[in-house]
Amino acid sequence: MALDPTAVGLALVGAGIAIGAAGIGTGIAQAQIGAAAVGATAEDPKMFGKGLTLMVLPETIVIFGFVVAFLIYGLV
Amino acid sequence: MPVREIQPTRSELLEVKKKIKLTQNGHKILKLKRDGLILEFFKILDQAKDLRVEIARRYKEASEKIAIASAVDGVIAVRSASYALTGHPEIQLRSRNLMGVVVPDIKSSKIVAPLTERGYGIIGTSPRIDEATEAYENLVETVVKAAELETTMKKLIEEIERTKRRVNALEYKILPELEEIERFIAFRLEEMERDNIFRLKRIKDKAEARAEAKAEI
């Protein structure tokens, strides 16, 4: 369907914000967890696996952003 | 006194007899004293024995306590605590008379110093150093007491020895000698008596003979 170019533009900006904001959120969360994980691994290399697991936990947030972005992208 | 030099007089005999009596009395008393001292000695010996055991025990305890203290507070801290103690134990020496024996009477003072004057910090040290100090203080106290007892014992032994020697001297030397003198004087006196009688008899005989001869002439 033919959409108003401004609307399309805004939708795309929205998609961008979705993924960008999600990324920032993930970043903040991961900064803390990552610092903690590195701390634990510095003392005990065996903690690497656990640290990694915990560190990638917030990544789902950015995936949400990605999915939302694509849903918006699919709509336009 | 050599027998030869003795004047075998009656007065001398009386003198010797008096002496013998006196000596016998003294001997009896000395014997009593000896027995008394020995009894006293054994009493103290028992105490000293106990004290010896006590010292050994206290010493062991003190060395264990100091080992503990250096384990807990560190060697340097313990060493410093020991160096820091500048006050020396003061000892008062007096004497006391025990059956005529002068024995020491040691009063130790200030060996057990109050906690605040022991020369190491109160706040930063564990009670382990205190315990070690206390154990050593106790040890020193026991040692002082032991010193008193052991000196007393030594003095007693000396006295017993001396008394024994005296008793023996009286019993085996002086008394027999005096008795011999007595016997000697008595013998001499007897002999002199007999001599006299004999001489008198002879004189009498001579006088009678002279008188007879005079009469015959």
Next chain:
Amino acid sequence: MWFAGNRGNYAYACTRVKAKKRFLLSRDVYSRLLVMDVYEVGRFLGETQYREEMAKYASVYSGANLVEVAVTRNLANTYSDILGFTTGHLREMVGNYLKRWDIYNVKTLLRGKMTNVRAEEIVDTLVPAGAYTEAYLKSLIQSSSVSEIMDALVADAALAITPELVREVVDAGRLAPLEDHLDQRMYYDLLKVVKGTVSADKLLRDFVREEIDVTNLKVLLKLKAARIPEDKIVKYLIPGGMDYSIEKLRALAQAEGMPPIIEELEKSSMYADIREPLERFKTDRKLSGITIALDKALIRKSEKFAHFYPLSVLPIVNYMIRKKVEVDNIRIIARGKASALSTTVIEDLLVV
């Protein structure tokens, strides 16, 4: 966090310390160490966190001395390590808490110097984890006389050493007043620097105040047991305790004999931890059981605090205490073994 000023790297430091904590020796390990002889203890430690220092000092020392020096150095290294990986305000707090080692070092240094301990030996028993660097302490040791050392120390305003104390040390050769002064000074300074106004500081402050309580109680018990009169006790007390104000302590000091203190302890928040030795004290009159129990109670408290505030300075303080206790325990085992103390005696000395 980067958006909230320079508060410090709590997440990193606390997790790192938590990981470190897992390497502390367990109770089972202690019971095994008790069976070993001093060389085996040394070797065993050489395969744990003490590996570096054991290997380093094995060429110079041996036996119990080796163990003592190695664990002490390890403690110092661990502390500077922790100080090194903390940042911002957190680092400041850790640094303040570690200042107590300045006092320890000054005390050890003077003690060693006064008793003619070899310079190297003194250096190796120091824990340079406070504000004084190892180099500075070394230069102090190399000073030829006690009075020179005292001159240098007087210059440090933080220690607040009065001329009177200098005279006591230099002329009379008495360290005790200085030692007590420094111990009190440390808490005084700490409370001054760690104000209750910042919430991060308040946690540390509260814990320090608990620590002052325990220190005061120990001093009070000791002096009361030795029948020291109240007026002499008071000058050893440290103001600022949490549950025990100076007034309260003074009242206890004034009271007749030990029973009032014991009663007070029975009411204290630490009663659960000290009940058993308290009961035992009533029959055998031995203080060391109670003091060990008080130390344990403080550790337990710090453990609890650390648990309540997992992202604060408290887990770090908790670890630092636990590490010190471990080092003390190891030293006790090694020294005890070397002086042929029986296993049960050594076991009773441990804070496990």
Next chain:
Amino acid sequence: MLKPEEMTRVVVVGSIESLDATIECLYELGVLHLIDFTEQDEEFRIGQPLPTASDTSQKLLKLRSIIRSLEIEDHKPARAMHVHDIRSRMDQALVTLDLNTSSKADSRQKIQALVREKEGEIRALEPIVPFAIPVELFDGYDNLSSFVGICKTDPSAALTSKVAECEVFADARKSDVVVVAFVKSEGRTEASKILAEHGFQEIKLPKVKGDPDEIVVQLRKQIKELEADLARIEADLDAIRKQFADFIISSDEHLSIEILKAETPLRIATSANSFIIDGWAPSHRVDEIRTALDTMCCGLAFIETVSPEKSEETPVKLKNPKPVKPFEFFINLVSTPKYEEIDPTLVLFITFPLFFGFMIGDLGFGLSLVVLGAMIRWKFKSSPDLLKLGAIILAGGFMASVFGLFVFAEAFGVPFHPPVENPDEHSWEVIANIPIHPLLDKMRDSMEMIAISLVAGWIHLTVGFTFGFVNHYPHSKKHAVGKIAWLLVLFGLFAEMMVIAGDATQTSHFMNSTVLSPIPDVSADMIGIKVSMPALGLIVAGVLGIVVFEGAMALTEVVGVFTNLVSYARLAAMAIGKGAVAVAFNFMLFPMIFESGNIVVAILGVLALFVSQAFFVFFIGALSSGIQAIRLNYVEFFLKFFEGGGTEFSPLSYERKYSVITK
């Protein structure tokens, strides 16, 4: 597979005289997992170390300190030394080594400290060289306070204007200013405040006299001399190393083994006359231990099997076929599973390469990874962990090639054929016409990519919940049934998501024909979203089940299932994102290569391409795709059933590499 090796609880009892022989025998076999004895009582106490322990410990302490002084921790002797030789040379060698190395290492350390000190002095002096004032004049005045240091900005103006009677010298350098200020003592606090505002950092000058320039030169000379000394010592140490390194390392190994055996009694219960060793052994090897004990201990020690008590931790030895084994690496990274738990290695073996391959989805990158994996395996034969990692990369690379070849039909981010919509795009057709056409286009079929990801997630999670059911079944039927309720929710959510996705991508043939066909088309519109009735029914039934079997609190986690499913969209996200970046690079670089006509530019372009590709293969590709693939397993999958915390099977055993023993 799925279950670890079967273990039997065993007890070895014997008379105390045979303890030595028993320990020797058990180490020789290396199949008994010892349970440390801890509860001491009147009767049984932990055993005393064997008499050799003390002496051996002493030697080891010395030896390890020598190893440290010589810095030969990583030395690997060329051949193993015979234990006889080690024994006969030991005492002599220890004396010699102790005398030589420790003093040398000591002086080395001292010289190094001295060098550092002097370097520190140079660092302190260098900034004041330009002032050409003798060092001793910088401080030590009665009424003057001096400041020497480095400021971020020049404080001269501020100082001279605000502080009465002060003298400031400043020397501007590249990014900072060296400042020397003399202030009357009264103005000291004010001056230090101003300096602090300018970022003042004090320089502690060494206590020396004379011109800084000359002193620096002198210090440099001294450092040179010290370094020469250092080189001499180093040469001496090198000679010692040459002569003794092999011996030292072999001895260390031998003595470590000795001490290991000598201290085993510390983990064993002993009484005055007997000992009890508690432990586990793989069931099929118990008889082996029995025979060995019979022959080696002359009938003084016996092994009995006992039925384990419930609470006991059985050690876990994972049992997987050889190709699956490398993936145990991932399990060990998290935690060893409990003995009763399902060992998920097999699932990892299947899903990890699939996920990884899907995300990379490129023949070129895939083959590069295969090569990389093979190289790691070939280069690091001695490290078991790296061997496993190599195998994992190899498997991932292989699947990436498969996906790249058959599904996405592209290599190095360039398609085999230009897409239908855009015939001008660069493709491998330039070089060769590969007869494979893509099933999916990363960039254009993004909705399908997401849908496929969700399907993968659905299957993966279903397996996870099923494992959860199996794990819980033996000790809690209720929890096990709860897992089925969760499964219902999962199925409902998945169906609903598919319906929505299908709605959004009505044009997609893949979606409609493959995924949606099994779902009955009974649906209603709610708040503008198409809701499938069967899906709704499943969710409601599941939620009811959860409330009944797991309690109302568990309801909060229903959202979690949704999150988990969406989380698999990362598969598509990685694939699309990576594809997009690769296309962008190629888009910029290809014109340079093919259209510039300039050979130099073309070569540069090819180089740039290689660098960018290498970057993507090894960093974005391998690393982040690997992390994502393993994350899906760790987080989404494991949390459904995996508890972990099991004890790893570690039998009494040792490894002799550098020492040999012959009987």
